[in-house]
Amino acid sequence: MNTTSTHFVPQRRFETYEPLNQIGMWEESFKNNGGLYTPGSIIIPTNEKTDSLSEDTSHGAEGTPHKFDQEASTSRHPDKIQRRLAQNREAARKSRLRKKAYVQQLETSRLKLIHLEQELDRARQQGFYVGNGVESSALGFSDNMSSGIVAFEMEYGHWVEEQNRQICELRTVLHGHVSDIELRSLVENAMKHYFQLFRMKSTAAKIDVFYVMSGMWKTSAERFFLWIGGFRPSELLKVLLPHFDPLTDQQLLDVCNLKQSCQQAEDALSQGMEKLQHTLAESVAAGRLGEGSYTPQMTCAMERLEALVSFVNQVRKKA
């Protein structure tokens, strides 16, 4: 009942005789319909009600100009009063019917939504991908991702923080003088840190390989250079090499060899990935979604990449 009274507040602006009369009509109808529209079950948003009311006032107010004239002379035209009342009743009745229909629509939509959500949960449990990215953006849910992936993102955040701390530490240490032993231990820690990242990625790849392959946790700039879930080791080498001055001839030779073998390994893996995409596309076209069969391949590829990057780190270590 509270809801009905608040809706009529704006109506007073119209300052017609109608709404006041209608209030009586509405309240009466609500009382009559009693159990149907208990406050708890009414889901209609405020606006809709106001709109329907304003609709009704416009319906009932069609003859408003005339009514103003007759305000003073109601006693003289009882039949006009009757006509007006009848129109009101009719309008109110129509309004009630419209409201009933709308509520029913809402109820069925609600049930449908519940069913869909249940289906979605079931499908997800069975391991089908229902367009993860599309869902998250379209429906605005962030908990559509599996808990494992959410955990990975959190872990990655921590990893980056730790990484920054280690880099700062290394920088300050390099400016000062520090024993070789200390330096070595710092580098060892950095290496361990990277291996930790590889383990995280590997675990995440087992949960959602596409997520890792598309580098969803990375910045858009990082994703530009994406190759099997990370940077190309050869690119990393290219970036790092100028900073390695001075290098002994032997070191230089080693790095060049590493660059070349890296390139070759990458080419081989890239072609393997292309073949994987073709095979996958073919199976999809043929109607077989053999997800289980290629996921292990992906994780293998991931491990490969990690080994490649670890070699890069070893070069870094040498320098």
Add this chain to the structure above:
Amino acid sequence: MDKVVRMSSEKGVVIFSKSSCCLSYAVQVLFQDLGVHPTIHEIDKDVECREIEKALMRLGCSTPVPAIFVGGKLIGSTNEVMSLHLSGSLVPLVKPFQANLC
């Protein structure tokens, strides 16, 4: 398994693969880049595929394919081959089997 032993002891680089395996394909590409022409046995085209798989696993491969043998000796799977290559040890290993590129 005799068949596997026989096939793997063939001269040069021998790769056991499957036509559907993409990592096998990657390994093949790598060897070709190095100028080696490996002998490739696609075991999924073989009737005794299952036995071959088991035999390869028993020999120590974590995954049956790809399994790479050089000069009769088992090198391992993709991981091992790539690691060797990155450390620079693969090329000397296959040098005797490199085709002379004109």
